[in-house]
Amino acid sequence: MNKFDVNQLDLHYGDTHALKGINLPIPEKKVTALIGPSGCGKSTLLRTLNRMNDLIENVTIKGDVKLEGKDIYQDRNVAALRMKVGMVFQKANPFPMSIYENVAYGLKAQGIRNKKILDETVETALRSAALWDEVSDRLNSPAFGLSGGQQQRLCIARTIAIQPDVILMDEPTSALDPIATHKIEELMDELRKKFTIVIVTHSMAQAKRISDKTAFFWMGELVEHGDTEQVFSAPVDERTRGYVNGDFG
Amino acid sequence: MNKFDVNQLDLHYGDTHALKGINLPIPEKKVTALIGPSGCGKSTLLRTLNRMNDLIENVTIKGDVKLEGKDIYQDRNVAALRMKVGMVFQKANPFPMSIYENVAYGLKAQGIRNKKILDETVETALRSAALWDEVSDRLNSPAFGLSGGQQQRLCIARTIAIQPDVILMDEPTSALDPIATHKIEELMDELRKKFTIVIVTHSMAQAKRISDKTAFFWMGELVEHGDTEQVFSAPVDERTRGYVNGDFG
Amino acid sequence: MRRHIEDKIALSLIWGGAGLTILLLVWMLWHILSNGLSHVSWEFISSAYTTVGKTSGIFSMIVSTIYMVGLSIAIAAPIGIMTALYLTEYAKPGSKLVKVIRFCTESLAGIPSIIYGLFGMTFFVVTLGLGFSILSGALTLAILILPVIIRTTEEALIAVPQAYREASYGLGSSRIYTIWRVVLPSAMPGIVTAVILSTGRIIGESAPVFLTAGMVTRIPESVMDSGRTLTVHLYKLTQELFTVHEWNQAYATATVLIVLVLLINLMTKWIASRFNKASY
């Protein structure tokens, strides 16, 4: 079953036509990778999935994005959507608070004050993000004291804590060193069992390593999508072939 | 003959050990690519070659960098060094002036006022940067009106205008779309005939396409360097192999 | 070579300009402090001002100044901060309403302070019948500092990394929760700076103050009483400089004002740095 169905999606930033008639199904509990050269619209598409583009001025969107069959742009409750569709950003962006507060943030924002629920959820989330062992003894120290890779896992934990179905990731490892990147990729391998994951990456190698499905974008168009295997080994479109062969980009 | 010889170079940013005992010869009139995962020290090494790191506080440098046999850190005339070793940055950074003024800038900085010399040099530089045909009719309009790729070529023209021997490029195409990238790569193919080029790139494909020599960095160390062919097809070090095979990074 | 000479000239101009500034600065501070410091005593600061008696201290002026600062800030800070929040967090940038609000706050910033005095005297003192009082003065000054608070707070809010907001919204938080938990704490140093800058402004004003709050030298007992701030006092003194005693008072009052401004500046820095540390 598809988690998302993107239909004939057009997106403009003012006069810039950033997404052109995108049609993309995103299957449940799979990892879908969005790849393509810089500026092709990967991040833009990702951010339409939890309506993060609402925060930007002058964005006009046509077409529709269905989450479990319901158009997310019809439903007025954006907060509920965003709780269901969590997001992890390129640069780890923990809040300037303690580790504990970071993870509990999303729950507290919903008015949950029950200490027991909070404690449990924080622990579960940190365990699921493979961070618990490293931070359990300093939950009350500032999140900024963590290394880049730990911060990124903290951001994942924070997202998991609000019990989403989908996790969107925008180049989550591009600012990390290889070892930290490896840890995150291992983690994603665990998460895919429970969550639908959509990841933007500039690294074709990473897409190959971690994704089930790959979608290739080119200057606002979705050129090709399908099983990762197939996109990389037997691309249909010439541009895809050029890109995955390293002729450009 | 080698243009540069980097010997036992150590560089610290405060406490961060960013370059660790680097030994690297850079041959004349060849394209040398510096590759490696994020934060490994590529940009740092590049910027030691024209002493751009002098602008940053708290940098300590040990070892030496020889340009044509002479240690550039002994010579006090940094301006002369920088005229000999031009630089193009990741994000095109034209000055807020007209196209003409941008290209003439370096000459004027040397006190050259002769209109004829300036005119000629500007034209030659723009031609060499494959930009003349596109801008010859609007030399006096602001450089900001150009597209990203044109701006980057303008920056190359600006550098060529001061007649350098070496051109350093720090990810010059990473902010450009594939078509603009292609144009710059074509241009570099022309430039290699006259200049020594050192380029930092995050794209292995690009390194393969354009460079004669490749140096692979890993967390501040120079792991391996040699002919591009050899580094990609038969890497000696395990880390290099992992990286070029896309096992990480 | 020619460039070399031009460089030398440019460099000497820069040193010259800076030198002149420093000279003026040191001269002015030295002149006032050297003449004033010796006349600043505990008695001068803590005793009342009398025409008849022996003491001519500035205690009541200090009290009036504190009243004026406290009340003006209490009125302007919440309004200013909420306005800034509206402009940065709620309103659609570029909408007509925002343009109107921005135009108005910017106009407020451009209005010379004497006009505030004129307005305050007509509107608060007479039309609203508040009389010459700390309240009239504080209301007038509150409008006067509103743009400072709005603009500085706005800058602080804009400087809050967008990543925090995105992260917070990404977790399904509401706008007000995001503001309260993430945006305001991060902007706090800027907001504190705004408040302290305004404090300086209030302390420094004279015309709009005595046109609305009067210049009675008594310690005000309520906000409906008139009062004389330190700066107004200095102005009054400078208008009556004939005995050595009055000269000394003027220098001493100027010294106190300079020290006060110095303290305010140091406090701004200290608070900003503390907050920077506190926000990890």
Add this chain to the structure above:
Amino acid sequence: SNTVTVSGSTSVSGIMEVLAEKYQATQQDVVEVQSTGSSAGIRAAKEGTSMIGMSSRDVKDSEKNEVTQEIVMAMDGIAVAVNNANQVQDLSIEQVKKIYMGEIKNWKEVGGADQPIVAVTREVGSGTRGAFEDIMGLTRKINDVTVTAISPRAQVGSGNGAIKTLVANNPYAIGFISLGSVDDSLSAVSIEGAAATKDNIKSGSYGIARPFVLLVNNQPADEAQQFLDFIMGTNGQAIVAEEGYIEVN
């Protein structure tokens, strides 16, 4: 305790502050004195913003109304003062008038050194200036309206204090101030041979004098009436005399 609000003439303020301090020492009520100028004091009393208005000149017919009464609390001379360094000791009314009209510009024309004259005046609307102009005939008619004849080149100081400062510090200056505020920082010249003293004013030989008028409501508040009683009583009038003004009755 109750507050008595008093505002107006800067000339009257001097003595009023002394009266207020002495009065407050004897009982509960407090007195607020604002020195805003005569016209403002008259207006404040009429509008009821102050309980007592002070004027250092006669209240004009146009300023009178039915609800307020005038009380003359003292008489005061206006001293014509020059710098202590100035040898000129005596001036005629005509000379003073010409100086202020800008017709006499050098001290030697009135028997002083060959030095320019700097005429200093109070601001338009000041009671002192009003009385001075009336007595000295320093008025003229423009469009049937009486206006000042004092030269627009005269420097203007706000309040007796400002004039004193200017005259005390400028050897060329001449100014006019309330006789009660004259001290040895400057010297009052005699007019038509008569020194500016209380006795000469009482006898009428020094003619530049005016009343200090208090303007109050016909039915003043109790606290205001009490204060008025104090001023007009023996104690109050003794203070008036003590401070160098001429007591009434």
Add this chain to the structure above:
Amino acid sequence: MNQTIAAPAQEFELKNSALLEALSQSSQKVDWVGRFFNLLFLLSALIGVLSVATIGYFLVLEGLPAIQFAGLSNFLLGVDWYPPALYGIGAMIVASVVSALGAVIIGVPVAILTAIFLAEVAPKWLANIIRPAVELLAGIPSVVYGFFGLVIIVPAIESTFNVPAGSTLLAAIIVLAVMILPTVITIAETSIRAIPRTYKEGSYALGASPMFTIFKVMLPAARSGILAGVVLGVARAVGETMAIIMVMGNSTAMPGSLLDSARSLTANIALEMSYATGIHASSLYSTGIVLLVFVMILNTSLVVLNRKRVK
């Protein structure tokens, strides 16, 4: 490495049902709180608008009678200030313009050079001493500047130029020039520092000297910020009242030279405000209107200038 990852699959079967319930409840609510704050903040924002409207309304209401009485051109161009008969503020307009202009001509170049010094030339330790001192100067009440002018500048002018009275336009110009220094320095320095490092790097990479870089790239790039500082400085100079009253002599005649006494628009208001009634009082409000229009013209013209140059 795999041990570090707990078994999330299992943990998540235990999805906290209380939590899920709480979450689903909270997402149903109508956002009354949000609407309330939206309205509250909007109302606050409107207070500024209301203030401007009220000030404008009162100024016009109070000021119009005098302009009607005197006639607009007589009011603006007349040089005779004889209330209650003639209301001409021509001389005061000249005094305000000349004093502010003079202050800018002297103060701004010095301020910009100092800003460059602080941002680019001075060694760090020195800049760290001077900067707070400049900030201190920015916070000092203008009355203190006036006081300084009164006791130092005015006598100095008397002796230097051998004039009978030192309270002159020149004294005001000097005091104002010193007064606007800190404002312009602080803003100019901030905007020079705000220039992207890439400009400097680009210039150095072409072998340009630091001076050439500063004057050819940095200053032009910082222009709009510097202009903003100048506008603020000019506004401060035009709007200054008490310091000017203390040093400019306040005579109403048209000044013939910089060594004449003069009265600014602001001083005119402050001096006669307390005394005035009727048309005279109204004329001071109209003086205020003129002052305001003046400041507004200044602001917009510099904004326009700025926009044009940037293009």
